[in-house]
Amino acid sequence: MDTMRDRFAPVVSRLLDEDPRVAVVLAEIGKDGFAEAMARHPERVINVGIREQLLVGAGAGLALTGLRPVLHTFASFLVERPFEQVKLDLGHQDVGAVLVSAAASFDWPAGGFTHMAPGDVALLDTLDGWTVHVPGHPDEAETLLRHAVAAGDDKVYVRLSTQSNARGRAVDGVRTHTVREGRGGVVVAVGPMLDAVLDATETLDVTVLYATTVRPFDAAALRRATEAAGTGVVLVEPCLAGTSTAAAGDALADVPHRVLGLGVGRRELRKYGTTDEHLTAHGLDAGSLRERIGGFLRAPGDA
Structure with a gap:
């Protein structure tokens, strides 16, 4: 099976052909996938080199001219390193872009903590107005990429x-x-965590929700689920543990509830190993x- 990132360049290259508003800005990473698109649309496929702050700044400049920029590199270089530009060049100027990351939490362990x-x-949650998609399969990634590019001038992150x-x-x-x-409770699986959650809860009497768009958080879906399954909620995310617990708490603010956020821990794992080893370690x-889910949702007094 191909990967989500394998879909990225072909899908966005087709969008470049279909929509004259679409532009792509790269920071060296992923440039080979856009070689043909760059030849067809040299004015709308731009490689700024290994300059991630410029990546975001250039994207914001294109947005100010009326284009729909798609910006791409590894997540650590797309959100963390140029965060000031994401905050000011996009947010403060009130212009939109589609940020598409690769590598996610620990997809390339050999790259070390920098990647x-x-x-x-x-981190994006500290800013206003961002839509965040976390697909769990390449087919979903393709759909959500198209949604993101078509979303007017909104600020969208596709992970x-x-x-x-x-x-x-x-x-x-x-x-x-x-x-x-x-x-017996509600478990929200985010993106690529669904299969593990389904395996983990196979013998548990719980409702499983699947979220690929986490911002805005679908509060209505969670509320509906808790009406039948109870207000014990576990969130399982492929990102930092607790990322969406506040959103779940806000959704249930007027009813007694318990929320457990499971995800990537804060402790740095310095023996990088494999992706599966990181999943187990976290x-x-x-x-x-x-x-963990069973222990949290088990009724008080149960063995």
């Missing part, structure tokens, strides 16, 4: 990952979907999730 960005979504569920699901860039219904494999 890891589990806090990217939490691509090499981690993937076995199959894609119908996503619309807005709603959280119910995958399984139960009465307690995001199916076995660890089964224990």
Whole structure:
């Protein structure tokens, strides 16, 4: 199966052909995938070199001229390194762009901590007006990329990952979907965490929701689910643990509830190993999730 990032250049290259507003700005990373598109549209495919602050600044400048810029590099260089430009060049100037990342939390462990960005979504949460998509399969990534580019002049972040569920699901860039219904709590699986969550909860009487668009957070879907399954909620995210707990708490602010946020821990893992080893070390494999989810949702007094 191809990866989400494998879909990125072909999809956006087609959008460059279809829509004269679309532009692409690269910081060296991913340039080979756009070689043909650059030959066809040299004025709308720009490689600024390894200058991530300029990447965002140039994108904002293109947006000010009326174009729809798509900016791409590794998550740590797209959100963290040029955060001031994301905050000011896009946010303060009130212009939109589509930020499309690669590498996510620890997709390339050999790259070391410089290439890891589990806090990217939490960092964008400090800013106003961002839509955040976290696809869990290449088919979903393609759909959400098209949604993002077509979203007027909005500020959109699309978080691509090499981690993937076995199959894609119908996503619309807005709603959280119910995958399984139960009465003993609600588990929200974000993006590529769905398969592990389904394995972990196979013997648990819980509702499983699937979220690929986490900002805006689908508060209505969570509220509906808790009406039948109870207000014990577990969020399982491929990014920093607790990233969406505040959003879930806001959704249930008028009812007693408990929320547990599971995700990537804050401690740096210096023996980088493999992606699967990182998942296990952060307690995001199916076995660890089964224990953590079950322990949290188990009724008081249960053995």
